[in-house]
Amino acid sequence: MKWASRIGTFAGISVYVHATFLLLIIWIGVSYWRAEQSIPAVVSGIVFILALFGCVVLHEFGHALTARRYGIRTRDITLFPIGGVARLERMPDDPRQELLVAVAGPAVNVVIAALLFVVLAMSGTFAGFDQLSVARGSFLERLMLVNIWLVVFNLIPAFPMDGGRMLRAALAMRMDYARATRAAANLGQGIALLFGLVGLMGNPFLVFIALFVWIGAAQESAATQMKFALSGTPLTRAMMTVFRTLSVHDTLGAAVSALLAGSQQDFPVLDDGRVVGVLTRTDLLAALAREGDGTPVTSVMQRAFIAADPSEMLDTVFERLQACTCRTVPVVRGGQLVGLVTMENVGEFVSVQAALGATRRAQG
Numbered sequence: 001m002k003w004a005s006r007i008g009t010f011a012g013i014s015v016y017v018h019a020t021f022l023l024l025i026i027w028i029g030v031s032y033w034r035a036e037q038s039i040p041a042v043v044s045g046i047v048f049i050l051a052l053f054g055c056v057v058l059h060e061f062g063h064a065l066t067a068r069r070y071g072i073r074t075r076d077i078t079l080f081p082i083g084g085v086a087r088l089e090r091m092p093d094d095p096r097q098e099l100l101v102a103v104a105g106p107a108v109n110v111v112i113a114a115l116l117f118v119v120l121a122m123s124g125t126f127a128g129f130d131q132l133s134v135a136r137g138s139f140l141e142r143l144m145l146v147n148i149w150l151v152v153f154n155l156i157p158a159f160p161m162d163g164g165r166m167l168r169a170a171l172a173m174r175m176d177y178a179r180a181t182r183a184a185a186n187l188g189q190g191i192a193l194l195f196g197l198v199g200l201m202g203n204p205f206l207v208f209i210a211l212f213v214w215i216g217a218a219q220e221s222a223a224t225q226m227k228f229a230l231s232g233t234p235l236t237r238a239m240m241t242v243f244r245t246l247s248v249h250d251t252l253g254a255a256v257s258a259l260l261a262g263s264q265q266d267f268p269v270l271d272d273g274r275v276v277g278v279l280t281r282t283d284l285l286a287a288l289a290r291e292g293d294g295t296p297v298t299s300v301m302q303r304a305f306i307a308a309d310p311s312e313m314l315d316t317v318f319e320r321l322q323a324c325t326c327r328t329v330p331v332v333r334g335g336q337l338v339g340l341v342t343m344e345n346v347g348e349f350v351s352v353q354a355a356l357g358a359t360r361r362a363q364g
Contacts, residue, residue, distance in 0.1 A: 004078055013064055015057060016078040024081040025049065048139060052146050053079055055112055059150065060086040062108035063162075066101045067092070075323070082212060089323055091165070095177075099169035102162045106154045109147040116144035158188030160216030181224040188217035229350045230315040238314050238349040239331050239339035245270050246279060246297050253293035255284050265344075266328035268337055269301045275330045275337050277301030307332045308341060318346055 004016040025046055032038075032045035057077065063086045064074035075087040092098045120140055155163040164184050171180035192213035199206030230238075244258045248271045258267055259281065269277040279301040287300040307330045308317045321329050321343065331339035 011061065011065065013061070013074050014076045016076055018078055018080045020081055021053075021079055044139075048142065051139075051143055053084070055109060055143070055147055055150065056084040058112065059105045059108050059154075060084040062104035062106075063088070063101055066104035070094075070097050070101070072101075082208070090319060095169040095172035095180075098172070099166055102165035102169060105162050106151045109150045109154075113144050113147040113151070116140050116147070120144070156191060157184070158191040158213045158217060159185055159220040161188075161213070164188050164217070164220075178224055178228045181221055185217040185221035189214050192217065226318075226350055227315060229353055230318055230346070231313075233314040233349075235308060235312045235314050235317055235331060235341065236310050236339070238346060239310075239341050240345050241339050243268075243340050245337065247271075248276060248296075248298050250297050251293060252284060252288055252291075252295045252297060252300065255279055255297055256288070256293060259284065266326075266342070268328075268330050268340070269297055270337065273337070274335050275305075275307065275332060277303045278305045278326065278328060278330065280326070280328070302326070305330065309333065310338060314341075314346070314349075317341055321346070 003019040005019070006014050006016050008015050028045050028049050029042045032042045035041070056079065060077045064077065067074060067088050070092050072092060073089045075089060077084055077086045088101075092101060120138075125138060125140075154161050155166075157163040157167040159165070159168075164187075167187065168180050168184040171183055174180075175183075192210045194210075195206045195213065196210035199208075199210060244262065244264055244267060246255055246258065246267045246269045248269060250269075255267060258264070265281040267279045268275045269279055277298065279297050283300050283302065287295055305326060306320055306324055308320070310331055310333050317329060318341075321327070321341065327343050329341040330337055331341060
């Protein structure tokens with residue numbers, strides 16, 4: 001991800017911090033300085049926010065490690081100022097498994113809060129919930145309180161928060177997955193609208209959360225609709241069969257001509273009919289700026305690429321396409337190139353199917 005730096009790898013999962021996270025640290029430091037005019041207070045505030053996000057990382061690992069039990073890999077975990085995101089390859093197809101994956105994150109915060117409560121109670125330093133706030137109390141007391149708030153906030157039944165996924169999983173036990181997603185997404189957007197109205201009365205942060213929830217619900221719904229539109233469709237129905245290729249003997253000049261001749265963005269590079277690489281538009285333009293159009297395509301093409309077999313189903317190939325950094329998948333039969341699958345032509349296929357579905361409904 002752009003603007004993100006890796007801070008470590010744990011249990012085989014890389015953890016990144018987005019550059020905007022630094023803005024949160026600066027804001028916390030400035031706020032404490034204005035309130036206390038004290039360096040120790042600033043340090044204390046920053047340490048507390050780092051401890052809070054440490055709990056957020058553990059929350060995301062709760063999702064990731066539970067998903068691993070069902071054979072689902074987590075690409076990475078990224079920390080943003082508004083929280084963390086664990087990028088799972090996919091959600092489980094079984095609603096019960098999805099429910100457990102969604103519950104695992106808040107469950108981690110429940111455990112953290114319970115452990116902190118036990119430590120405070122055994123040490124005799126717990127002041128009582130009526131005397132606590134995020135800004136008042138000991139370090140451990142405030143950390144316990146924010147973990148409780150994390151549980152409550154994440155249980156709100158709105159995508160992309162855990163509560164929304166729990167609701168979708170519960171509904172999917174009684175209806176089809178696409179319909180359950182639409183119902184959960186609609187409820188999430190309703191909650192987002194409520195947040196926005198309340199936020200306009202004096203809490204800008206709620207407006208920001210409302211936008212986050214609204215966009216997340218819309219994206220989740222769209223992704224699920226696409227998944228079901230592609231499900232059960234043979235790859236051969238959607239792959240491109242008219243396309244341009246390049247030879248291992250071509251230069252970037254030939255690639256430029258192919259790029260300008262049509263709308264194709266990426267080009268398979270062939271050696272005696274076999275795909276040996278893929279030249280992407282991004283790599284082509286970067287190499288042109290560095291080396292000029294006389295450069296051989298073989299020195300610029302991506303030699304590591306994913307390929308598909310014509311017998312595969314479109315939804316499984318699309319999942320692989322989403323998981324990689326590429327935008328084009330060569331379709332190969334017996335070592336020979338027979339088609340291409342791109343993000344663009346998958347999108348066009350879904351649009352066509354939606355239009356045909358609308359026509360059938362109107363005629364029926």
